[in-house]
Amino acid sequence: MRNHPEDALFSRVDALLESLKTPLPDHPERVRLRNSANLSLTQLAHALQCDPQQVEEWETGSREPQGMQRAAYARLLSGLQAIAAHPHQPQDTAGSTPPPAPSTPPPPPRRASRPAATSRKAPPPSLFPRGPLAVIDQADEDLVAYFADQTRADTEADHLLGLVQWALNAGIGSPRLHKNVRDHADPLLVLTPPAMHYLGLPPALTDRNQLRLPASHPELSRLREAGFHFTRSGFGPWARVYLPIKDGKRSCVQLALTGWGALSDRDGWNLPDLRPGPLAALLGTYADRVITPTGSTAVCGQALMTALRPPTRGDYSPAARRQVRAENANALLTPLEPAPPEAHDAHPLAQGRRPEDTMNEEAWDWNRPPTDHEVTAYPHVVGIDINLAFVAAASSLEVGLNAPPRHTVNPPFNHKIPGAWLCDFSQVPHDPRLPSVFTSHGLPPAGPAWYTTPTLAYAANELGLEVNPLEAYLRDDKGLYLAPWYKRLRSAYMQTMADAGVHENMTPQAFLHAMQNLPDAGPELLGLLKAIKATGKGGIGKLREGPRGITAPYQRWAALDTPTWRPDIRAAVIAKARTLTHRKMRKLADLTGRYPLAVLTDCVVYPAHHPTALDVVPSTPDGSKLPGHFHLGVNPGYAKQEGTQPMTWYLQQHDQNLSPARHIKNT
Known part of the structure; x- marks a missing residue:
């Protein structure tokens, strides 16, 4: 017979195993239930003691909760279903089963950050009463x-x-x-x-x-x-x-x-x-x-990475009887040489390198002529722009950390290992109505090329392609280096947009209306918003910073000797952003038969019946979001309307070899 401690232990294990089987509503229903109760992602995350990004992933289907967290989430959704079924019925507090209380008390409320160019209340006594x-x-x-x-x-x-x-x-x-x-x-x-x-x-x-x-x-x-x-x-x-x-x-x-x-x-x-x-x-x-x-917005973006992932910490050593420096997990500790295909064109490793041996994981610059049907059926074109596209792509991306790249020949592809892989997708069937996910110009690749893990994972897991690498440089030490950086920038962006009257959980119509009024928010607030966006974009660019000034070719420059010079991480972020957008374009084509006309970095141009993004971005009959599709909203990774123009304007741009996605923004 088991003793009481064992009974308690096995009971907890049984409960955990049972919770793994807990059924959950489908993803659109999860979103609908939350919206019907006028709850934000942050409110659910607080109740469930997790991050708002996790709740968003559970709603879109990119990830599922596990263990007791799954059971708690199911219990919360069940309660929301009961409220939605009887919205005016008083709740029986004795018989109802509300979501479990957090095991630890909630943190005290943070002092609200001040809006730009407005006075704030005096901060509490601190080391820095004058501010930063x-x-x-x-x-x-x-x-x-x-x-x-x-x-x-x-x-x-x-x-x-x-x-x-x-x-x-x-x-x-x-x-x-x-x-x-x-x-x-x-x-x-x-x-x-x-x-x-x-x-x-x-x-x-x-x-x-x-x-x-x-x-x-x-x-x-x-x-x-x-x-x-x-x-x-x-x-x-x-x-x-x-x-x-x-x-x-x-x-x-x-x-x-x-x-x-x-x-x-x-x-x-x-x-x-x-x-x-x-x-x-x-x-x-x-x-x-x-x-x-501390410098340009790009410098600040890079400095923020290091500030949130410091390489070392103080740790007490019993043997030395004093504090010693210890390494921090998921930080970049020391400068590393890139793999040859990852190296900047000016890097010593690039000397004598053939163009086809260079990794070219860059953002798209692609457009195509519309078909005769598109010209006659759609009088308008609409540009939709992905909010903080590269920052959002970095949110849950595992990247190489501190191990030098390991070279191997004919390796089996493993989507869990960051690296650079040489593969040939030149014979893969290509739909010319979509940009190729394997090139920055959007045309099919001409032969073998080097790709990051996110690109090959998308090809294998979602396009159903056979992936047979010829060669690879793999990074066995990996981690979510950019996760806290993403969270910090996301929070800054969302707070600033809220100051401007653009909030989370707005309906698509309300969001577009609020975005139309954004230019009236004032120059200070708009300047702050631009600085936050530039910090994210510039920080990613700094990972592959080139030489400054006049230097001899293939000579080392100062950035190469810093831990944060990591072109492999930059390439992985850009590849992840590109595959996320490609997935959404494929889903939209499968659902509506509508294909993009042009893509430039994070802006996609579509043909439209009406000059509004509402005509392009799909939703369910009740107006809720479709998992895996473009969403209109303020969140990073969601989309906003970049601009609208007549189809005749698009034809003129294309005939002049101009990028319609670059110029579609309304003036």
Whole structure:
């Protein structure tokens, strides 16, 4: 006879096994039940103690809940079914079975992030009562600091050294984004041109190649005499000055000199022309929601990856009786050489490489002439654009981490191993009404080519093709490196869109109407939104950063010696985004017989009866979403209307060899 501890243990195991069999409604019904109760993904996720992205995956069918989580989800849906069947009947609290309460109390509510260019309530006492940054401008005869909470203060600084010393003691900075990051974010000072003039800095840099102030400049000499150091990149548009670490304390200030091009369009920021106060509010919101700016939006995107996946952490060693550095899981720890087909064209490994030996996993640029039937049946064309397409593709993507690529010949394909695979799909039947998923130009491949794992997994698992790799470079160490990066950017994007009046769970009609009003949200909010989007796109691009300036061919450049120079990860993200869109185009063609006319990156142009995306994107009779199809909505991976034009306009664009998907946006 089992004892009581064993009884309890086996009972829990039996319950877990039984929960695996728990039936669930079909996917459209899950969405309908949630929408009928006016519940958001976030609310369900909170009740089920999971991430909103998981609930979204359960609703679309890309993943199913398991174990006790499945049982809890089934119980919740059953309750929603009962409410939907009797919407006005009072609930019998004694006999009903509400969803189980979380095993741990819910976290305290977060302080709401402030909208751009609006004042916020004073933050609770913290290490950084002044917020993450200050915009420094000249007012009368003084340098004045404008903070993110719309307060201001005199710096009492007469030179750059004094300003840096003031910043280190002014309570400016940001909390760390990950518990294993040793330091908080450094204070950022944004210097306007009048402030730069006040400090004796030139209005422009004479060294146009290096974009650096000469080391002999008096202000830099003054900083060095006081013990401050500069990074190897010197003092340029984005400069960092610091003192040697003393007693474990870090003293560092980041400067953005706008007169030299910091925060400019060239940096990817595309900010409106703002006074110092509103600029501080906008950048403060960006710092709260994304990261304190440290350079271009691309640099910030890459810095966010590292901040959320720091390579090391402090770990107590009993043998050494002290804290030692330990490696963090799912982080990039050390620079790795790429596989030869993954290497940038300027990389030393690319010397002598044949064009056909280069991996070309890039976004589409494809269009075709419409058929006679399409010209006569559809008077309009509609462009639909995927929200944060590459960021969304990174959400659940396993990528190679810290093992160098392992070369093998004639390997069996394994969709669970990230890598570069040489395969020949040139003889695969091709429907010319769809772009080929195997090329960036959308035409069928001419012979063997190198592909990432997402492309081959799609070919094998969804297109039903026989996949026989001839050669491969495989990465055995893998992980979800970009998952927290996706979540952070998704949250920032969704909050900012909500500030602009575009919310989750809107009906398609309400969403399109809200998007029509988006240009009225104000230049500050639109500038913030552009910066968030550029951070995601630029961060992916940084993974394959090319050489800067004039360099000899096939010579190494600085980015190659960083852990985050990973062209294999960039290729996998782009391939995943491309296969996700291809799947949706196939499903739409199977359901409606309608095929795309053009694709450019994340914009797809379709023929339409009416000039609206509602004519293109399918839905069920009750208006709910169809799993696996294009969805109209604000979520990353969903679609918005990019623009509409007459079919005659499309024909003119095509006849002139122009990309209709590039120019369809309404002006």
